[in-house]
Amino acid sequence: MPSAIVYIIQLNTALVLFYLLYRLVFRPLTFYRLNRGLLLFGLLFSIIYPLIDINLLFSRPLELNGAYKVVLPVLQYEQVQQQASSFDYWYWLQFLFWSVTALMVLRLLLRFTSLYRLHRQAQPASHAGYHFRCVEGAVNPFSFWSTIYVNPGYHEPQELLAILKHEQVHVRELHSLDILLAELLLLFCWFNPAMWLTKKVISENLEFITDQQLLQGNIDSRFYQYSLLKISKLPEASSLVNNFNFLTIKTRIAMMNKKRSARVHAFKYALVIPLMCGLITACSVPDHEEELILADEPGSRQESTLPEVSYYYVDGKEWSKENVSTLDPGEIESVEVFKGENATAVFGEEAASGVVVINTRKNSNTEAARAMTVKIRQASGDAEADTESMADKLLIIDGREVTESELNRLSPDMISQMEVLKGEQALQKWGDKARGGAIIITTKQKN
Structure with missing residues (x-):
């Protein structure tokens, strides 16, 4: 919501x-x-x-005597696909x-x-x-x-x-x-x-x-x-x-x-206090489980629930598993897990053991994150994707026309800028070959 x-x-x-x-x-x-x-x-x-948030008023640094697990909300790829294709009721309600x-x-x-x-x-x-x-x-x-x-x-x-x-x-x-x-x-x-x-x-x-x-x-x-x-x-x-x-x-x-x-009735105004406290408390109840779980044995090594996969991407950029383990779960907006054919279809054969794609609340709208979203949706054949079908689009990387397979091999964290042209705007700049639209990408190496 x-x-x-x-x-x-x-x-x-x-x-x-x-x-x-x-x-x-x-x-x-x-x-x-x-x-x-x-x-x-x-x-x-x-x-x-x-x-x-009443929890912040009484919070204090968490002291851990032993190891802890970082528990991330894992969202399966099939669930993401289903959500992406469903009707966005919240958008129209807000509208x-x-x-x-x-x-x-x-x-x-x-x-x-x-x-x-x-x-x-x-x-x-x-x-x-x-x-x-x-x-x-x-x-x-x-x-x-x-x-x-x-x-x-x-x-x-x-x-x-x-x-x-x-x-x-x-x-x-x-x-x-x-x-x-x-x-x-x-x-x-x-x-x-x-x-x-x-x-x-x-x-x-x-x-x-x-x-x-x-x-x-x-x-x-x-x-x-x-x-x-x-x-x-x-x-x-x-x-x-x-x-x-x-x-x-x-x-x-x-x-x-x-x-x-009678003045004695003035005590009734004290009824406002429990109402006020009840509302604040109800508003401050966390809507998720505790992120940190103490290990059973104090002094044991740090244990992570992160899966063993080929790559981790955070906001469109590749991260190591160790760095991902340090993420604050409260900052995570979404997690997508790709395995098997779903992983190779998007990231190539070297990602056969799986890929985890994470978006944070602060940086989910960056160029790299948006480029990763485009790449995932295109590879999955999502009809609702922002870029629609690539089959009839002109693809340009650093001024050079490329194929769709070359685009898919491009790492999102190498993208500096991406521009999508449609209709007359695409025709005026690139001619008839851009009749279906054009996607112009500038990489960081050539920027």
């Missing part, structure tokens, strides 16, 4: 768990500021925790994911553009010492970042003052930061219902915080609630902003009149 898909799955799993925990345990509580911190922590932790993500990014940019256009059209104004921008038309009052937007023509002076006080709380406490973080995370979690619901409860809790602060002041609660009822008839602005009447009137008024939660 691609690492990007693993990360996305872990991220969204954490979001689901945090949302369920908030909804079932914390939303009924009136600790709105603590709930804000919990929701923000849930978003940030979900992003970071898949990157944490679908990033395509929808691109549309979500475009959607967000259009909403920012619309908000910017509204900002440019709105005129600066003030009332009772509060500064805002006067918008045209019927729109629910809202704020974004440090600016309040309202049409004063739709509100009585006392009502307008309550609105401005409400939106000023959003501005002063940077509530737009919470909404923007949720919007950005939604770009990569668009398929997760829990993320859409989390975005909603974040905006909901911000309104609870603001209502609570205003009612603790000198504003009349009944008048404030009537103002909500009146403004509810106006259309809401973008979800990017803090709308004055974001929630239903019933919900807002119910939370305003709700009895304060």
Whole structure:
């Protein structure tokens, strides 16, 4: 499974768990500021925790009193062939994911553009010492970042003052930061219902915080609630902003009149700790067996499980068996073992006893590694090979036309550069003999 898909799955799993925990345990509580911190922590932790490897925090150098075996994941050649010819589901899954993500990014940019256009059209104004921008038309009052937007023509002076006080709380406490973080995370979690619901409860809790602060002041609660009822008839602005009447009137008024939660309920926030530790631990469990196995008898000679073969190739270059034994198994991306006819078909008769081809995670995309892949696929007759069939292609090595057998005898670690030409590009450079395409190779000796 691609690492990007693993990360996305872990991220969204954490979001689901945090949302369920908030909804079932914390939303009924009136600790709105603590709930804000919990929701923000849930978003940030979900992003970071898949990157944490708790094993590294407590790891120490491994001391070996005896010998050890290096255990490599051996993949048979027939298995490699079957995997190469199978449909690449992960590729298309990632293609679908990033395509929808691109549309979500475009959607967000259009909403920012619309908000910017509204900002440019709105005129600066003030009332009772509060500064805002006067918008045209019927729109629910809202704020974004440090600016309040309202049409004063739709509100009585006392009502307008309550609105401005409400939106000023959003501005002063940077509530737009919470909404923007949720919007950005939604770009990569668009398929997760829990993320859409989390975005909603974040905006909901911000309104609870603001209502609570205003009612603790000198504003009349009944008048404030009537103002909500009146403004509810106006259309809401973008979800990017803090709308004055974001929630239903019933919900807002119910939370305003709700009895304060007893402080003893604050201990429930400690439930987040085991959830956090469980996620980190689950993410850090190794998905492979221990690479080093202690020998039965301390002091015995180093033993290797590496097979006895003619050649070892690592990232397209020939290595000795001793050097291969020093490889860290965690750095290995793939291992292919060729024996018998499979080995001689690719590497010649001198490789009859077998060949092991290893690609590491860091260098599997080098010129030598790619050249080795081309050589293996061609010799095996893989119809899906990058180079397709060599039968109708013009083969050039250091400016000299060669046969397919000469190409197969060329060691990959001697290749400095390889260029594949197709169609008109090949015809223009090499004429009709390159109608099927051309492969131009430059070796290190001639480079």
